[in-house]
Amino acid sequence: MAHRFPALTSEQKKELSEIAQRIVANGKGILAADESVGTMGNRLQRIKVENTEENRRQFREILFTVDNSINQSIGGVILFHETLYQKDSQGKLFRNILKEKGIVVGIKLDQGGAPLAGTNKETTIQGLDGLSERCAQYKKDGADFGKWRAVLRIDNQCPSNLAIQENANALARYASICQQNGLVPIVEPEVLPDGDHDMEHCQYVTEKVLAAVYKALNDHHVYLEGTLLKPNMVTAGHACTKKYMPEQVAMATVTALHRTVPAAVPGICFLSGGMSEEDATLNLNAINLCPLPKPWKLSFSYGRALQASALAAWGGKAANKKATQEAFMKRALANCQAAKGQYVHSGSSGAASTQSLFTACYSY
Numbered sequence: 214m215a216h217r218f219p220a221l222t223s224e225q226k227k228e229l230s231e232i233a234q235r236i237v238a239n240g241k242g243i244l245a246a247d248e249s250v251g252t253m254g255n256r257l258q259r260i261k262v263e264n265t266e267e268n269r270r271q272f273r274e275i276l277f278t279v280d281n282s283i284n285q286s287i288g289g290v291i292l293f294h295e296t297l298y299q300k301d302s303q304g305k306l307f308r309n310i311l312k313e314k315g316i317v318v319g320i321k322l323d324q325g326g327a328p329l330a331g332t333n334k335e336t337t338i339q340g341l342d343g344l345s346e347r348c349a350q351y352k353k354d355g356a357d358f359g360k361w362r363a364v365l366r367i368d369n370q371c372p373s374n375l376a377i378q379e380n381a382n383a384l385a386r387y388a389s390i391c392q393q394n395g396l397v398p399i400v401e402p403e404v405l406p407d408g409d410h411d412m413e414h415c416q417y418v419t420e421k422v423l424a425a426v427y428k429a430l431n432d433h434h435v436y437l438e439g440t441l442l443k444p445n446m447v448t449a450g451h452a453c454t455k456k457y458m459p460e461q462v463a464m465a466t467v468t469a470l471h472r473t474v475p476a477a478v479p480g481i482c483f484l485s486g487g488m489s490e491e492d493a494t495l496n497l498n499a500i501n502l503c504p505l506p507k508p509w510k511l512s513f514s515y516g517r518a519l520q521a522s523a524l525a526a527w528g529g530k531a532a533n534k535k536a537t538q539e540a541f542m543k544r545a546l547a548n549c550q551a552a553k554g555q556y557v558h559s560g561s562s563g564a565a566s567t568q569s570l571f572t573a574c575y576s577y
């Protein structure tokens with residue numbers, strides 16, 4: 214029997230929906246700069262830079278001190294715990310630098326995978342214990358949204374019903390706790406691109422996963438207007454021999470979303486999932502041009518696809534600051550145009566922007 218006990222006051226709802234709308238207003242998207250120490254290590258290894266706290270800080274300082282006009286294309290930045298408390302070389306907290314630009318500060322809240330015994334190497338995500346206390350502290354420290362990434366794999370017997378249900382429930386529990394503490398939850402159920410499956414199979418799985426997530430969010434009384442979804446685009450597996458055009462990816466993606474995501478959700482910010490920077494932009498543009506009803510903002514929350522050419526331009530050298538900021542600004546602008554369906558490929562992309570950013574089993 215359903216009971217109705219209010220989960221949030223009207224003031225809390227107003228605050229949450231205003232934060233969510235601000236993040237995705239006018240083609241804005243999210244910079245996912247929330248790589249954990251280990252993940253950042255992989256990124257730095259590619260450019261032969263040592264994974265020290267100071268090197269991580271220096272790269273992020275360059276990104277966050279980019280020209281203020283970045284606030285036309287970036288509405289939110291997701292930070293890792295360490296970065297929320299780091300400062301620029303003048304001693305100013307990164308979070309204050311972002312806020313002064315009018316950018317909403319977010320925080321990664323999931324704490325890595327744990328195996329689901331009896332499945333084909335599937336996982337659930339940890340971090341629910343003590344989450345309410347962590348959220349309350351992060352809110353005090355300036356964060357206004359959170360992120361939780363659940364990972365599902367397409368393989369023999371995967372994703373299992375257990376993995377789908379367990380991850381949907383954890384995402385919903387996390388979302389509920391975030392909202393109780395004034396943080397907009399970014400709900401990220403990522404279906405990984407590993408495998409040789411075709412796009413149609415990815416669409417089938419993505420629909421099953423999203424349907425379970427929205428059932429769980431409803432069960433947990435989550436206020437959808439105060440959430441954002443961060444899904445994978447519907448694409449073929451990385452090892453699939455069949456190639457698809459952005460228009461085909463767009464049609465499959467919007468069809469899956471149209472069937473499963475309520476219109477009350479203000480924004481859907483895709484992850485880039487190992488696509489090259491240019492593919493991530495072209496696909497997002499095609500998604501926004503797709504001739505199906507689209508009641509939500511369709512934008513980006515890219516990690517690799519916003520930072521790859523910036524990282525390559527930086528190479529660990531302070532002298533490359535200008536080139537690094539230009540590379541970052543270029544991708545941010547391109548994705549903002551794509552979020553409005555207005556991106557025109559100039560044909561002058563650098564090598565880094567067309568390079569695949571795929572990492573096998575990108576689990577954390």
Ligand SMILES: O=P(O)(O)OC[C@@]1(O)O[C@H](CO)[C@@H](O)[C@@H]1O
Pocket residue numbers: 245246247248249252291362401484485486487514515516517518577
């Ligand atoms: O797929 P992308 O766009 O590179 O990154 C998506 C993402 O959720 O995955 C990473 C690992 O948790 C995070 O840093 C980032 O927010």
